[in-house]
Amino acid sequence: MTVPSTNDIEFRSVAKRYGSVTAVSDINLAVPKGAFVALLGPSGGGKTTCLRMIGGFEQPSEGTVLINGREMNGVPPYRRPVNMVFQHYALFPHFNVEENVAYGLRQQRPKLGTAEIANRAREALEMVRLGGFEKRRVHEMSGGQQQRVALARAIVNKPSVLLLDEPLAALDKKLRTAMQIELQTLQRELGITFVLVTHDQEEALSMSDMVCVMNAGRIVQMDRPQAIYDHPADLFVADFVGKTNRIAGTLEADGTTIRLSNGMVLGREGKRTMAPGAVTVALRPEAIDLVRQLPTHAGGLVGTVTHRIFLGSTAEYQIDVDGLGDFLVTADRRSVQEGDLVEPGERVVLTFDPGKMHVFPA
The missing domain is CATH 2.40.50.100 (RNA polymerase II/Efflux pump adaptor protein, barrel-sandwich hybrid domain)
Structure with missing residues (x-):
């Protein structure tokens, strides 16, 4: 059932278990429309599990996940208004740039016209500053360019929510800083909700509007980046976010x-x-x-x-x-x-x- 909501994403008492292992427990989360939220925490903290439940790659063991006020439990990934950028981009090496970006459009039903697909792929590439690269092969591009191709492929379907699973982890420091600025700019231009998973506290603080610090499958603190840094909720947050x-x-x-x-x-x-x-x-x-x-x-x-x-x-x-x-x-x-x-x-x-x-x- 669809209900009016000011949030793009909601978790209501969500838990996820794998056999006897509890990955996340009693998660209550509200992500406002158009926000840039970072899920920050150590390995095993539960952040990637939460991201995968938003994307539909995992289903909650308990509780409810909602997107745009609509319950998503049991809804497969391809039926959700969500796209995901993976850490290693997952581009098709035998496709050129345009074919990679247009792949999702070609799967839509009813089918789109060839001209519309080409135009939308070109627009998406312009948004990520890759206009003119349509015929370039993926292996001919740098890591930063490949990352932008993956972004273009994710936004070409105009999702309500874009999920980013440590998309900058494979880049060197200088390029990572440049791409942080690119992502912030793109998010403001598109006006859609971004959810970033990272274990890099500097990345979370510098890029997001809100930071959700997770540990041992629970949310420890969720607030603005400055408040997280200046007013940590407990010793774990004080230790993990910044130096102390x-x-x-x-x-x-x-x-x-x-x-x-x-x-x-x-x-x-x-x-x-x-x-x-x-x-x-x-x-x-x-x-x-x-x-x-x-x-x-x-x-x-x-x-x-x-x-x-x-x-x-x-x-x-x-x-x-x-x-x-x-x-x-x-x-x-x-x-x-x-x-x-x-x-x-x-x-x-x-x-x-x-x-x-x-x-x-x-």
Whole structure:
């Protein structure tokens, strides 16, 4: 039954089991029309299983999958308003570019005219900046061009939803960055819903409107990319999305004082109620200020630089902090005495705004 919906995709209490193995459990998900959503998580987290249930390649063991308000349980892939771009593109090597793109159009019933098929294939290739490549053979094209052929083939049928199964994984870093921009531009131009599966957190944060972080077959957090990064729901999200330092401590009875294992006391802003006891403080590397240790300096964490990675405008330092162990610090070169790099072996002081801490039960 079709019902009015503002969402292109909905999961209602969806579970998927393979024998005794539960791949996803109790998934409730709503993807608004025209959104670019990334399903992000480690291998085995359940993200690809969810993508395959949207595409119809898997059926839920429990619950309901809806597209455009219509229940999709039991509906085969070719009956869904969805197309998919696979990680390895799955192009036909014996077809030229136009034949690859037009393949889906030739399967439609009632049959389309030859001229209409050619025109629509040409329009799809223009959208992905491959106009004039119609007669080129697939093996004559670069990886990035092949990826765009796969995209053209997926959008030529004008689907409501486009599914992307780690489509950039096989590309080198420079080409991957260029294709991220291409995909964002294409999604805005088409105005259709994109669902991207990736384990690359930078890819998810940079490309999508919404990020759905999954782990062990469940949704841990779904929010805007900036909110996911700045306000992680738990320690897993803080660890998995971006880099973070984990500091062991104890939340005292007043609920606002944290005592670290080296005896240092930190004040905690009361963002949420937590029971006193063992906690883990998560702190982003860029939230820490690094200065060379001076005799007059008071406060902060004192340590020794053990490693340095030069990244151009920034540098990453591994610092052995007295009594607490290794810390990772990302420092803008301009913030360290007029751009001088700190050398391994130097003693430094680390300071940070307690408001930048994220505190989770240990």
